[in-house]
Amino acid sequence: MTTSRKKRRCLLACARKGMLLAQVNQRLHHERLDPISELQWNLWINYFVDIVSNDPYFEHELIYNNRSLAWFATEQNSRRTKLVTQ
Numbered sequence: 001m002t003t004s005r006k007k008r009r010c011l012l013a014c015a016r017k018g019m020l021l022a023q024v025n026q027r028l029h030h031e032r033l034d035p036i037s038e039l040q041w042n043l044w045i046n047y048f049v050d051i052v053s054n055d056p057y058f059e060h061e062l063i064y065n066n067r068s069l070a071w072f073a074t075e076q077n078s079r080r081t082k083l084v085t086q
Helices: 005-017 021-030 038-052 056-065 069-085
Strands: none
Touching: 005 021, 005 038, 005 056, 021 038, 038 056, 038 069, 056 069
């Protein structure tokens, strides 16, 4: 399933504000975007918002390249490995 950049920006902004799923779906409806499920919203509030906080590179990858959780996990592991070997 893919989402548009506009929708991903909206979801990230809503997650950062701590909005509830009903509020998010109302905002998506207002923006003429498809609603999301509870499972999808849980991913945004529990994972994506924390992963991209204070990391503009990760935020860019999430919004513009629609990266998955698996990609973020691999990238974070790679960063940790580089830190340990230095």
